[in-house]
Amino acid sequence: MKVPNDLLYYKSHEWVKMEGDTALVGITDYAQNELGDLVYINLPNVGDELSRDDAFADVESVKAVSDVLSPLAGRVSEVNEELIDAPELINKNAYTAWIIRLKDLGDMDELMSAQEYEEFLKKEA
């Protein structure tokens, strides 16, 4: 299971990549592997205000539909529309297939480093 070092992670299996004062958010390799082949994704609107733990997107696989939770508070400034027609990009590479970009970010107290997330995954299993 890939866990790149330069990203931050959240307990519900989202990753965060800091870019200046914005953050890209996607789901982790572990999450896409658990979900299986994705067939549909529902994206939020640009401008949506999110609190931490708000469900901002949902992903549907052949097994189930799952919410994607926001790892931190912020405002959606961009959505990755490419995923609408090709949700399988998340299965191909979960860390390049970002879902949203957030700005006006809240605190990052709950985020984990790559090392902490790997420990967390071990406990989950």
Next chain:
Amino acid sequence: MKLIFERSVSGRRTHLTPKSTFPSKELPQALARAKQPKLPEMSEVAISRHYTQLAKQTFGVNNGFYPLGSCTMKYNPRVNEAVAALPGFARMHPLQPKATVSGCREVLDTARAHLCEITGMDDMTFQPAAGAHGEYVGLLLMKQYHQSRGDHKRTRVLIPDSAHGTNPASASMVGFTVTHIPSDVEGCVDLKALKAALDDTVAGLMLTNPNTVGIFDPNILDITRLVHDAGGLNYYDGANLNAIMGWVRPGDMGFDVIHLNLHKTFSTPHGGGGPGAGPVGCKKLLSGFLPMSHMGSRIWEGEKPDSVGQVRAFYGNFLVVVRALTYILTLGKEGIPQASGMAVLNANYLMHKVKDAFPLAYDRICMHEFVLTLESVRKETGVSALDVAKCLLDYGMHPPTMYFPLVVKEALMVEPTETENRETLDEAAEVLLAIREMTKTRPEKLHLCPNTTPIGRPDEVGAARNPRVRYQFPD
């Protein structure tokens, strides 16, 4: 096999219509179709063969064991069909004069009385067309209750994370927002989390008990009391009523409103087998909000000012209610609890026979169903719950529900129902144990199952991403 459109031959007919003796009249041009509809044209025997061939490709409870968890695939006794086909029921029209339909009214009144007795409710509507529609109507009652009291801030519905997916969907449809309540280690409602979520914005709680992991929540009285104390209402999802019918009543557990799935608990046909029925029962405090054109003796009663309105034409799927009532009267007061008792016994018997081979998600006495988790099997052998489900098809068994509830990884949810005898359960256990052996010795074979069915493994991802649900005519 060929599709029905591919069998069509222009000009073929199933019957000859005698020449009309009335003067003919053409429709105004504006109302006429520009082109003929593309309907298949076939002889009667060709239609009959087509559907017989289709029927051969399906699998129903009349073909074999069908332990589809949460769906209660019990046998539908033939006597139900015989009674529903009586002309006094089958040939009625909902607008017939009142004096000519007293038998039908008696059916609705009697069914309502029995179902209210079984569930501990005071009143019931038969209008909702099936389970999810019942959920929607039940939640409308909840909304109307709070609004009638001027309590407009109650917009949240609490739903456990193990719930059926229809629960949050129905709550959204009614305009509520959903707060998920996590399960505790036993698979039941986490009381601490419930307390933390309760405040004066909560409209109510939706719960099924026993829950989707087949466990009766021991804290049910505390749960419903906490919700009531916070000013909310308790909604009972009747999906799992087959576990407790005749033993305990949702009304006595503290629930205010419930829906029933007559096609599950009361032996009426499922899904494609015919129309459903999802009656909604409620306590007195919600009775005034029930849909209009009430059934039974109150059919033609005047307007109800507080009603949520009409949710379906006339009295819902009346003939489904006739079948359910036939079932209730056939079993009687002793037979009803005996049926659910056997359903629970059957589930526990099968669970004990297979639990050493496939780990249980929650290892304790179950109610009408139990959930296996194949996470460790998948890690050891690469064989998934999906592979095992597909392999069961080769043994002439319908697979259990897969990948549900979502709180269990690699879940297989098994509900044998009271329909099955001991021999069938023994056979099913042997098959499951044989498959477990195969996961160790020949796991690669399991990825290729099924081999004996008309269709092997369909491309599920392709079907979901690029669904083709309409026939493409060659022209």
